[in-house]
Amino acid sequence: MNPEYARHPIRVLADYALKGAVVLVFVFPFLWMISTSLQTFRETMAFPPTWLPASPQWQNFVHAMKAGPFLTYARNSVVVTASIIALQLVVMIPAAYAFAKYRFPGRNALFGLVLLAFMIPGQVTFIPVYLMLADWGLIRTLLPQILPFLSSAFGIFLLRQYFMQIAEEIVEAARLDNASEAKIIWRLMIPMSTPALATIALFSFVSHWNDYFWPLIMTDSNAVRPLTLGIAMLRETEGISNWHILMAGNVVLVVPILIVYLFCSQQIVKAFVYSGIK
Amino acid sequence: MASIEFVRVTKSFEKSSVIDNLNLTIEDGKFTVLVGPSGCGKTTLLRMIAGIGPQSSGEVRIGGKDVSRVPPGKRGVAMVFQNYAIYPTMTVRDNIEFGLKNNRVPKAERTRLVETIGATVGLAGYLDRMPSTLSGGQRQRVALARAMVKEPSVFLMDEPLSNLDAKLRAQMRIELIELHKKLGATFVYVTHDQVEAMSMADTIVLMNEGVIQQEAPPEDVYRDPANLFAAQFIGVPPMNVGELGIDGVRFGFRPESADLAVLSGAERELAAAAAGDPIRPGAGAPKPAGADEARYAFRGRIATREMLGAETLYQVRRDGEPGASFMVKCFADRFAVDQEVELEVPADKLFFFDAAGDRIRRDHPAHDAYVAALCSREPAHA
Numbered sequence A: 001m002n003p004e005y006a007r008h009p010i011r012v013l014a015d016y017a018l019k020g021a022v023v024l025v026f027v028f029p030f031l032w033m034i035s036t037s038l039q040t041f042r043e044t045m046a047f048p049p050t051w052l053p054a055s056p057q058w059q060n061f062v063h064a065m066k067a068g069p070f071l072t073y074a075r076n077s078v079v080v081t082a083s084i085i086a087l088q089l090v091v092m093i094p095a096a097y098a099f100a101k102y103r104f105p106g107r108n109a110l111f112g113l114v115l116l117a118f119m120i121p122g123q124v125t126f127i128p129v130y131l132m133l134a135d136w137g138l139i140r141t142l143l144p145q146i147l148p149f150l151s152s153a154f155g156i157f158l159l160r161q162y163f164m165q166i167a168e169e170i171v172e173a174a175r176l177d178n179a180s181e182a183k184i185i186w187r188l189m190i191p192m193s194t195p196a197l198a199t200i201a202l203f204s205f206v207s208h209w210n211d212y213f214w215p216l217i218m219t220d221s222n223a224v225r226p227l228t229l230g231i232a233m234l235r236e237t238e239g240i241s242n243w244h245i246l247m248a249g250n251v252v253l254v255v256p257i258l259i260v261y262l263f264c265s266q267q268i269v270k271a272f273v274y275s276g277i278k
Numbered sequence B: 001m002a003s004i005e006f007v008r009v010t011k012s013f014e015k016s017s018v019i020d021n022l023n024l025t026i027e028d029g030k031f032t033v034l035v036g037p038s039g040c041g042k043t044t045l046l047r048m049i050a051g052i053g054p055q056s057s058g059e060v061r062i063g064g065k066d067v068s069r070v071p072p073g074k075r076g077v078a079m080v081f082q083n084y085a086i087y088p089t090m091t092v093r094d095n096i097e098f099g100l101k102n103n104r105v106p107k108a109e110r111t112r113l114v115e116t117i118g119a120t121v122g123l124a125g126y127l128d129r130m131p132s133t134l135s136g137g138q139r140q141r142v143a144l145a146r147a148m149v150k151e152p153s154v155f156l157m158d159e160p161l162s163n164l165d166a167k168l169r170a171q172m173r174i175e176l177i178e179l180h181k182k183l184g185a186t187f188v189y190v191t192h193d194q195v196e197a198m199s200m201a202d203t204i205v206l207m208n209e210g211v212i213q214q215e216a217p218p219e220d221v222y223r224d225p226a227n228l229f230a231a232q233f234i235g236v237p238p239m240n241v242g243e244l245g246i247d248g249v250r251f252g253f254r255p256e257s258a259d260l261a262v263l264s265g266a267e268r269e270l271a272a273a274a275a276g277d278p279i280r281p282g283a284g285a286p287k288p289a290g291a292d293e294a295r296y297a298f299r300g301r302i303a304t305r306e307m308l309g310a311e312t313l314y315q316v317r318r319d320g321e322p323g324a325s326f327m328v329k330c331f332a333d334r335f336a337v338d339q340e341v342e343l344e345v346p347a348d349k350l351f352f353f354d355a356a357g358d359r360i361r362r363d364h365p366a367h368d369a370y371v372a373a374l375c376s377r378e379p380a381h382a
Helices: A003-007 A009-037 A041-045 A059-066 A070-101 A107-119 A122-135 A143-149 A153-165 A168-176 A181-192 A194-209 A213-218 A227-238 A243-275 B042-050 B092-102 B107-120 B136-148 B166-183 B194-200 B218-223 B228-233 B265-273 B367-375
Strands: B004-013 B016-026 B031-035 B057-062 B077-080 B154-158 B186-191 B203-208 B211-216 B240-243 B250-253 B259-262 B295-307 B312-317 B325-330 B340-346 B351-353
Touching (some): A009 A243, A041 A243, A059 A243, A070 A107, A070 A153, A070 A227, A107 A153, A122 A143, A122 A213, A143 A213, A153 A194, A168 A181, A168 B077, A181 A194, A194 A243, A213 A227, B016 B203, B042 B057, B092 B136, B154 B166, B166 B186, B203 B218, B203 B228, B211 B218, B211 B228, B228 B240, B228 B351, B240 B325, B295 B325, B351 B367
Parallel strands (some): B031 B186, B077 B154, B154 B186
Antiparallel strands (some): B004 B016, B240 B250, B250 B351, B259 B340, B295 B340, B312 B325
């Protein structure tokens, strides 16, 4: 970028205005959700809309949480999401390492298969998968929400790209230092790729924490339902127009994502310090 | 300790073979330098010894034992890489210690070794720093320490100095020579820099296109090159080469073997009149006895002058004649650009190469005839 242009005051102003507009587009619905979750029923129905509640209605949250077994939903969401991320990392790291650093016959064909899996949407396979899991008698457990996501094609792809950038000589030096392949992965590849791992884990977390379609198909009792389904069901128990209660439920759903995101983004910044040395 | 042998070794990448049926013995305890232009297969050989780029066929022996099936970490070799390959997420101490840990050396022993080696390479105060906070030279030392600490019988070095600045490189060359003397291990050093090869090697293995051109001590490669490639690879600037015009034979002489003398206007006329024995004032040292013996003489103009401090390089050229251009290295800076000069080389400093580039030595039946042909040339004509 040419610094001469950047310093021109009109340009600076236009620059900030544009950025501000983009931020507003993304942040506004979110802020409105929070605001609505703290309003009274009357305020949510008022026109023109209420921007800020007269006094925050914290009991909306209590109300929402009492409308169903939310502790169970929350526990299910945590267990499912955490298991998926942990298992994905266990499967993905060695796979990406092999694709990136080994030469073996059929490597490209196998990697093509991974990319193919990447391109098939879950909506294509959910019926056979459901029938298979039902056949195994697993529908009343959390496993149908976990097992199909054991391996993440996207994660393998992204991590392989990252591993490929790590100098071959570092792996060779470690082999000359008599390190086992497991040790090379554990002591070198993982610490050197924390930004990629944090990014992949974050994507995986957001998509599975927010997943609605898959658990909707794979569950038939409240005992195994996650938060997304529980909050969707508020519409039925609370009625379609109780927006303040629905939004309170949604805030509960979204807050963990924000916390995890803040944590991950710090990790990503920290980890980039390592990749600075070549 | 450990000598290294390559027995009928071949290496091919995707059908093209880089090294074909090569035999080489690297002596135990010697500092051997594999040198050649990039892509000549020198690094390929080094990686075969390390086991990180195994041969396609043939045998590599370390200490007489075939190591083809021995993994890299169990060969008793250590390697220093061109880009150092330091583990960036580990401290200097962890970097040096990593190999020891993997070899299950007890903790107390490890700590002692790391401290000792760290002090030896001058990193004592840096052991708990991260590599990213170190300078290039210090990282180089980490890589060296990491190799030394394992007390290997074979040290492999792949252009370890090429990322350092010229001053540090000169210093590290001396340190490596001393290190080799102290450790007494077998050093195999890969470089494309003939200065490094000449200055450090006990034995130079000169390679080109996967074939060994010459295997000899540095002074022999310099004084008695096996072929045209060796003659032109070693020496700065490279050996001057010209066509003899008989049987496709080429002659050569080193820039430092030629004497230069100015031709003044009068002398030029004189020389033209009495071609064959021009008078040369200002040529410096008095002519040694036997100065009348055969010499190759060439007249031209100084086209460029490079004053390098102790020595000066002149390019002597005869305009309009392709190939009529020679480099001369003088230890006194006496000439100026555009001066007319005569260059001459004593017969015993001349080299001859046949059409295939192989050396024609003194004992070759045609050698003397070639010398006579060259030295009887009129200095003003090609």
